[in-house]
Amino acid sequence: MFVPVEWLKQYVDIENIDIKDLRDGLVMSGSNVETVEYLGERINKIVVGKILEIKKHPNAEKLVVTQVDVGDEVIQIVTGATNVEEGQYIPVILNGGRLPDGTKIKRGKLRGVISNGMMCSGEELGIEDKALPMHQAKDGIYILDEDYPLGMDIKDVLGFDDHIIEFEITPNRPDCLSMLGMAREASATFNVPLKELKINIKEEVDNIENYASVEVLDSELCNRYVARVIKDVKIKPSPQWMQNRLMKAGIRPINNIVDITNYVMLELGQPLHAFDLDTLAGKKIIVKRAKEGESFVTLDGAERKLDNSILMIADSEKSVALAGIMGGLNSEVTDNTKTILLESANFSANAVRSISKKLGLRTEASARFEKGIDPNTAIIAANRVCELVEELKIGKVVKGVIDIYPNRLEEKVIEIRPKRMNDLLGTDLSNEEMIDILERLGMKVETKQEKFSVTVPSFRLDITQEIDFVEEIARIYGFNNLGMTLPKGNTQGAKTNGQIIEALAKNTLNAVGLNEIQTYSFISPKTFDLLCIPEESFMRRVVKLINPLGEETSVMRTTLMGNMLEVLSRNYNRNVEKAQAFELGNTFIPKSIPVETLPIEKKVLTLGMYGKEVDFYSLKGVIERLFERLGIKDFEYIPEKNHKTFHPGRCANIIYGNHILGVMGEIHPDVMENYDMDIRVYVSEIDFNIIYQIASLDRLYQELPKYPAVTRDMAIVVKDDIYVKQIEAIVKENGGKILESIKLFDVYKGKQIEEGYKSVAYSLTYRAKDRTLTDEEVTKVHEKIVKELEEKLGATLR
Structure with missing residues (x-):
């Protein structure tokens, strides 16, 4: 909600409070301040001018040359505006002046004719199109409604010498959706007097019983209905001061009657609606539910299909308004309106919220009704409208009020x-x-x-x-x-084992250079096509959202790889040379299709990276470092050739016992093309639910070895299809108690090695805990290892 401070001062004594103190004080008392804007901050040398003369431009058909009186001089301005006439009062920016957007205007020539300034449109003055008065041309010059003193600063004319505070009003405080509501907050916060709003209608004529009647058929959805009648109405633009306040509050001025109802809504928080009484059949208002399948055209020109759950305002023949939301085109106030029926009602918050959502139609009125409004404000607001009508001399207030209020809300x-x-x-x-x-x-x-x-x-x-x-x-x-105190109790908060494991994993991944990312749990169904996931894959069994924001967020994710590749793609296409990231998040696996119960939420860790020095082994090293920190041992890699997202020769499953911990590898070129990337990208997805079960955070102390180690290097030639893990398994099996470690340090294929074979070199470390090993002991074990490799794998020493 936008609150002009100049308007706020009408209701509370804050004249001596600085805008910064006002903002800070309201924030500290619970009001959520979004922004504070000073409208005239960047405006300079824009004044009121009067057009004295308009002549055709000698060198351009679409331009005119005008003489404009700006108070202390008459200046020549060339313009292409089509809505200017002699005698009009307009905003003029002088030579050297500055517009709200920072644009500076200087004297110059337009098609050979000198122009000493510029006439301003509403947009150039910083007025948003949605708040620009209806009678002002969107692309034309802003025409002032009165004969203001020439040379007067436009900030004073349009009320730009003012601060606008934007508040985010929480749903539990609908009373703050008004100037009076925020004035109450300021009064309580700063302990300053609240200025009482005294309503005085000086003259009333005739009797409302001779003009209209009201019948409420659904008092459950309509708590109160107040109606007043105003006759001899003169429809015209509202005065500039009212337009200024409405525009600053983000409301478009329409005409004096509509503007007054909007003005009072902003002032008191009570929505109002004006009907052209002469268009109401039977001069009667009936509050009832719509007919099933009924069509109704609202003020925005849209035809809407209704059902009998929707509360309507009708006359004796037809519906004329959606209760609490918007009036109908068939009863709107026009330039020919002479008598109006003013509605100030209170409708059920739940009903308005439901109808607004069902019809996809939300207005300033519905935004207030759906949060709940004090029904006791209805009569005050109706009388306030009548007072303003009388004050502006645009109609005569008919004596009497129709007030149907069966269940009065008493103060608690x-x-x-x-x-x-x-x-x-x-x-x-x-x-x-x-x-x-x-x-x-x-x-x-x-x-x-x-x-x-x-x-x-x-x-x-x-x-x-x-x-x-x-x-x-x-x-x-x-x-x-409030003092800072600790809560009293007999319990002490602590992280769960799962939280500790997650924190350790994240810290480890951060330490090795990966950045954490967080993405939406909602994805597009097209993600699976981009990842080349087969049609029969379980990943395509998804939870579909009933009311998604759009197709791009219409299903719950069953994998995080699509999210990871989107992030990497976005970085790559913004010229980020190297990116390494991880995400720890939930996937959602339905128990059945169609979905009848809540899905299984499975925690998954996804790693992704690309860059000049990044390869398969970079990703493998990150995974091994992570598992080392989590105390996970005895895992292995098994080649995987059937995962369509990955390159068939550069992909492996990570195996722990009988469990598949995850998958890792280089992304398939077809997938990379789908994500608009032409480099190699490496991704791993790990089932973190299993990690919770197998991680071991206990660390056992081992004393430093007392006896020296013996190191032997071994290079063997084996067939290409022999895996390193096969070699290492035989070495460990035959190394006995004295084999301390085995480390691969070279894999070679070249001229000295027969085609179809490779040379694999290891460094083996032997050590005994209770003695110094002799060469004979080490040689005996080492030769046994070599022999077993020869017999089982056909290996030969190189």
């Missing part, structure tokens, strides 16, 4: 315990201090022994029980004034 009386408030807040506020805070919030307090009997104003719909007062007292007292 709640008992609270001051001691309980202090105990919960950790404060030591006296009864007098607490009463002062509550009274500043508009509440009445009566002391009863050790309790307060508090009368809550009806506009505070969010306060229903004693505990609600804790926050109210705290925010006005000042959250920053």
Whole structure:
């Protein structure tokens, strides 16, 4: 909600409060301030001018040459605007002036004719198109509605010498969706007087009974319906001051009647609607549900199909408005309107929310109704509209009010315990201090022994029980004034084993150079096509969202590889030369199709990398470092040739016992083409649910060895199809207790090696814990290893 400070000052005495203090104070008392903007900050040398003369441009058909009086001189301006006429008052930016967007205007020539300034459009003045008055041409010059003093600063004319505070109003505080509501907050926060809004209608004529009647057939969905009638209406643009306030609040001025209803809505928080009474059949309003399958054309020109759950405003023949949302085209106020029926009603918050969602139609009115509105405001708002009509002399107020209010909302009386408030807040506020805070919030307090009997104003719909007062007292007292205390209890918080494992994994991956990413759990069904996942794959069995934001986020992910490749692709196509990332997140596996119960949430760790010095072994090294830190041993790699996402010759499954921990490898070129990348990318996806089970964080101390080690190197020639793990298994099996470690340090294929074979070189370390080994002991074991390699693998020493 946009709150112009100049307008706010009409209701609360904040004249002497600096804008920064006002912002900070409201933030500390619980109001969420999004932005503070000073409208005139970048405007310079824009003044009121009057067009004295318009002549055709000698060298251009679409340009005119004008003489404009700007107060102390008459200047010549060349323009292409088509909506200018002699005698009009317009905003003019002088030579050397600056527009809100920072553009500077200088004297120059247009097709050979000197132009000493520029006439300004609404857009050039910084007025958003959605707030620009209907009678102002979108691409034309902004025409002022009065004969303002020539040379007057435009900031003073359009109210730009003002700050606009944008608030994010939480759903529990609908009373703050108004100037008066924010004035109450400022009054309580700064302990300054709230200026009472006194409504005085001086003259009323005739009697409303002679003009209209109202019947409410569904009081469950319509809590209150107030109607007033205004006759002899003169439809024209509203005065500039009202237009200024509406535009600053983000509302487009339409005409004086519509503008007044919007003005009062912003002022008091009560939506209103004006009907052309002469278009209402039977001069009657009926509040009832729509007919099943009924069609209705709203003010925006759209035809909408209705059902009998939707509350409508109708006359004796037809529907004329969607209750609480938008009026109909068949009863709108036009330039020919002479008599209006003013609606100030209170509709069920749940009903308006449901209808608005069903029709896909949300308005300023529905945004307020769906959060809940005090029905006692309805009559005040109706009378305020009548007062403004009378003040602007645009109609005569008909005497009398139709007010159907069967279930009156009474003010709540709640008992609270001051001691309980202090105990919960950790404060030591006296009864007098607490009463002062509550009274500043508009509440009445009566002391009863050790309790307060508090009368809550009806506009505070969010306060229903004693505990609600804790926050109210705290925010006005000042959250920053609350002492810092630790909660008392017999329990101590600690991370679960799973959380510890996750934190260790993330820290390890960060330490080896990977950045953590987080992506949406919703993905596009096309992701599986991009990954070349087969049609029959379990990955395509997905949970589909009933009401997705769009096709790109319409299913729950069963793999994180698509998300990872999207991130890597985005970085690569933005000229990031090297990227290494990981994500630890959930996948969602349905128990059955169609989905009837909640899916299985499976935790998955995905690693991804590309770059000049990145290869298959870079990824393998990261995985092994991670497993080392998590205490996972005895895992192995098995080649995988059938995973369509990966290069068939550069992919492996990671095996632990009988479990497939995950998959790793180079992404298939076809997949890389789908993601618009022409480099090699390496990805691994690991089942972290298994990691939780097999990770071992215990570390056993081993004393440093007392006896020296003996190192023997061994180079053997084996066939190409022999895996390293086969060699190492034989070495470990025959190394006995004295084999301490085995390390591969070279794999060679070249001229000295027969085709179809390779040379594999290892460094073997032997050591005994209780003695120094002799050469004979080491040689005996070493020769046994070589012999077994020859017999089982056909290996020969090189």
